[in-house]
Amino acid sequence: MRTIARSFVLGFAALALVACHHGAHRQAPGREAKTTLEVQNQGFLDMDIFVLRSGQRIRIGDVSGNSTTTLTIPSYLLSGPTPLRFLADPVGGVRTPVSQEITVSPGDEVTLIIPPGRP
Secondary structure, eight states, X not given: OOOOOOOOOEESSSOEEXXXXXXXXXXXXXXXXXXXXXXXXXXXXXXXXXXXXXTEEEEEEEEOTTEXXXXXXXXXXXXXXXXXXXXXXXXXXXXXXXXXXXEEOTTOEEEEEEOXXXX
C-alpha cells in the first residue's frame, strides 16, 4: 500500500493544525473514503468545532476540555482537494481561533491541536 505523508503546523491565536494524508484508503467499491478531523483540546474550555468553506460555517461537533475527539468531515464539503479552515469556538470563552487554510482531500486524516491558553 502506497503511503504519502504530509505534516505541518499552522497557527492563529494559539490554534495549531496538523494534516496527514495517508494515500488512498482501501475500501469497498462504491463507498467514499471517510475524512476525519482529530481534535486534541489541551485547553480547559469545551469547544464547538466548525469547518469554514467558501464563506460557510458548518458545525461538525464539539470536544470537551482536556480531551481528544475524532469528528467526521461530511463528504458533501469535499469535491476532490478542497481548501478548508477550521474554527474552534470556546463555550464560555471569548476567543474564536481560526486555522490557516489547508487543502483536504476525501480520505484524509487531519489533526487539530488546541493548546492550553487563556479563554
